[in-house]
Amino acid sequence: MRRGQGRHYRIALVSDFFYPNSGGVESHLFQLAQCLMERGHRVIIITHFYGARIGLRFMTHGLKVYYLPIQPFYNKSVLPTIVGSVPVLRRVLVSEQIEIVHGHSAFSTLGHEAIFTGALLDQSTVFTDHSLFGFADVSAVVTNTFLKFSLANVDHCICVSHTGKENTVLRSGVPRKCVSVIPNAVDTQVFQPEYSRDPGRIRDSKKVVIAIGSRLVYRKGIDLIAAIIPRLSEMTFAHGVTVDFLVGGDGPKRILFEEMIEAHDLQSRVTMLGELPHAQIRDELLARADVFLNASLTEAFCMAILEAVSCGLTVVSTKVGGIPEVLPEKFIYFVGPDVLSLETGLVQAIKDVINDRRPTKQACHEFVSRAYNWRDVAERTEIVYDRLMREKPATLARKVRNLWETGRVAGPLMAMLFLFCHYWIMLLDRVYPIKLNKETTKRPYL
The missing domain is CATH 3.40.50.2000 (Glycogen Phosphorylase B;)
Incomplete structure (x- = not known):
């Protein structure tokens, strides 16, 4: 009835x-x-x-x-x-x-x-x-x-x-x-910023950490990410800052990452975390990073970038599908689904993080809390x-x-x-x- x-x-x-x-x-x-x-x-x-x-x-x-x-x-x-x-x-x-x-x-x-x-x-x-x-x-x-x-x-x-x-x-x-x-x-009670990773400590640590969290499949742009990691790993930014990578997720494209790491001797720069339970994504991936990269070739929404912004991260994402509807440009760098555009967007994001030109972690978290409940x-x-x-x-x-x-x-x-x-x-x-x-x-x- x-x-x-x-x-x-x-x-x-x-x-x-x-x-x-x-x-x-x-x-x-x-x-x-x-x-x-x-x-x-x-x-x-x-x-x-x-x-x-x-x-x-x-x-x-x-x-x-x-x-x-x-x-x-x-x-x-x-x-x-x-x-x-x-x-x-x-x-x-x-x-x-x-x-x-x-x-x-x-x-x-x-x-x-x-x-x-x-x-x-x-x-x-x-x-x-x-x-x-x-x-x-x-x-x-x-x-x-x-x-x-x-x-x-x-x-x-x-x-x-x-x-x-x-x-x-x-x-x-x-x-x-x-x-x-x-x-x-997003459950903003879970995805809280890690305030100990404030921009002022970047110069001391000499590291900017880029997080990648998704299924390792073609439509998530894994081929693009595997091509961009060696290029960024060779760069040194202001104050001697270099870039490390955290990769959370598993799938058929994992072998591509492993081959890339072996070919370019990046074992100390790229950490493969494997498939993470959702309850561990904040602590094991997002809380340890400064920038979040999404390279999807097609995406209706992408919750991962919301979780990253809720944790106060700077987000670089391909401008495909429904992603432009999710976040205003002050919280995200939009790039094209190609290696050159990804590199340009990531370099600019890293420079802005180093020079403290990004919205505060608290402002990012409060925006997600208000907009996505x-x-x-x-x-x-x-x-x-x-x-x-x-x-x-x-x-x-x-x-x-x-x-x-x-x-x-x-x-x-x-x-x-x-x-x-x-x-x-x-x-x-x-x-x-x-x-x-x-x-x-x-x-x-x-």
Whole structure:
């Protein structure tokens, strides 16, 4: 039963990407869940298992997390079967009496399949897109085609930037009126500046430390960073200051860094920290640095630069996607996605840090605290939920028609698959009825 505005809902946030994995989507899910629970909603998170973390777990404030027994297939996402995940998603969504299914990330197969299953169960569905995609390369064509089928019956989409909204509308065909823009935020209580690293101590230490924190994959501009590190390592700035690098993150491009370090004998200048738990990013990476470098080739928002500014760092970032919407120019140096532009921007940033020509750490932290607050994100997301719960759900015939019209060949096939899953769920309801879970007691973290 859909309810009116101002009521408390039962919500499932679903994505392949969640703790103990670290990243922007993972942090978004956790913080959004905590703030929605604070506002009185009952929230669960659904993801696939991570190593020994499988089954039901409880996190901070009794947040219930289902680590489903589904094997990750590629890049921490499960294999897109649609049919294979319907029974287990049905069991969780029905037993928890979920009213709103909220999938996250275009890269998350599980998020898309949860939206598909939620539509079958006549639950409200929401999708948050955290990424930007092109239209020409093979991977983008495949992803965009899959997204068009996945969002054929979604009730509403949320994008983290206005650039992301335009991109999602073009890729998926979702009506513009059904897409909202709600930016990410930062937990500024965690990402506090390290005041002992004030600009006045730079000349004494003779070091400016540049931090890089991201997945080591092509779209994060890792090839550009690997090319720029040897060039900056050869430079000496005013007062004999040199540059060191801290690299947090892991991925297929890590071998490129290791080869670069070996080829240029930079073992003492470049420290590889590996993949860091989100709780350690501030202490192990940002608190030890003066400048943060983001070289992404495409980015819808980029939470990493917000976390860096919240910690008082000077940020140098490529001017791509939705990044120009995130920070005013007084807090960031915008550069092009090429080696020469990166070098120019970094050299200027380093000189300004040495000469104390940057906003104070406190000013940086206060700006992020005011502009990007998770409670504000949760409140705006709740407005979307209220709107959906006032709307009349689409009929089965309408949902089948929506899928049928997504393509000449694949559209009818997806429509027939949707009908098949509909009758399969009816059979499962009769053969394997589900006992509703009425547990509301909060349990401690396990």
